Amino acid sequence: MINIGEILLNLWNKSGFAALSSGFTTGGWQNLLMIVIACVLLYFGIVKKFEPLLLVGIAFGCLLSNLPMGGLYHQELWTAFMDEASPFYHSYGEIMRHGGLLDIFYIGVKTSLYPCLIFMGVGAMTDFGPLLSNPKSLLLGAAAQLGVFVAFFGAICMGFTGSEAASIGIIGGADGPTAIFLTSKLAPHLLGAIAVAAYSYMALIPLIQPPIMNLLTSPEDRKIKMVQTRNVSKSEKIIFPIVVVVFVALLLPDTAPLIGCLMLGNLLKETGVTDRLSDTVQNALMNIVTILLSTAVGSTMVGSTFLTMNTLKIVVLGVVAFGISTAGGLLGGNVMCKLTGGKVNPLIGSAGVSAVPMAARVSNTQGQKANPSNFLLMHAMGPNVAGVIGSAIAAGFLLSVFG
């Protein structure tokens, strides 16, 4: 006769509940804690609307990979993948043979496919017109990369290796795809923490930036109204992505995948003869890749690697990087304001961090608080899109040094 008790016992032993309870002494508590963290992130994404398109996927990926016995993500496979002494070093075949669903998703992160495709979508959604009409705004995009290098230096002082510090520093670029691109190459074990920090702080830009903006600019300067910039012709907009990709990829070849995809997306938008492709890149492709990217990044948030002091340090360094990048952009804005005899509102400098278009909107909002008839949005879009190029160059530099 069938032993129902034995069947039920087997069922229990094969369940995740048993794994969670039996593993309490061997790390099961970490999975439980990560499930709680995933729920908190879901709360921030859904209720507080902090970058919901990404945070919900990241949190759910985290939830899935911390459910025991699910077999969706295998940290040990990726450890072997990165270990030069392992027979499975850089073996995608091994991942495909033994990996779970999230391991397969993660291949797209590891090969940098997703960040590049996201950049293509960003390019297709970005109007570089404000930058073309005022090329000086590139200087603000450069100034706002200060946080990247200060956070890099801070991370070294806190005991991180060069590769890890470079990956942490790039959080200051306020550019999610660039941060994921660089971290997946230099410090993949920190990917979860860095992605969560980067996207969380990007969502918190309206809270992080205004106090720094008020601190580093005078009320009179905040009132400055900027004059309308020139109209940019269609031909100029078409030639721009070609010029940038040739120029930047020759200067820093490591940035070629990111800048290449960014500018391809932009060219598809501007040509006027590839509307279907532009529409696909902006919407369908972007949405699909966002789902895959966010879930894959979230799956790397396994308790054993995420619940460490390093994560806490990354969270602290991330906010420092954001703050200093904002300050760098504002200082650049102040210098430009003085040099132009008060024609440039220094508030547009903070938009040099590349969180598009959130940072530009914050500049506009702060400008309108100082002077309700002030419209800085288009002026701030110049430094904002310059920040995207600037953070890609910063990532290219760090990759060429530590990659």
Place this chain on the structure above:
Amino acid sequence: MLASSLDAIGILDAGIVALLGYVVVFFGLILLMGVITIMGKAFVAAEQKAAQKAAAAKEAMAANPIVPTFAELERSIKAPGSAGQLKLHDVEPKTAAMLMAIVANQMGKPLNELRFISIKEVK
């Protein structure tokens, strides 16, 4: 190798790398700014040239207006509805089209089966 030797980087070296990185970002974007500025100036100059040409042509037209003679007008104005054969005398093409439609309607025949030679206003 540079990367492996720099992975265990000291604080002083980190400071130098950070400074160098910031300079490289500025250098890259300043060069790009130069390229974009030159490109922008070239486009603005080309646009101004085109605008000047158009303005000069307009001025020339205003100074020497080309007034066609009646015979030239008679030769040139032909209604498209009649395969370019219809001659209009002091009649607007729009009015001619309307007249042709009325005639066709009154005769109960399709317009493409009728041939109009000329339409002249009776004064």
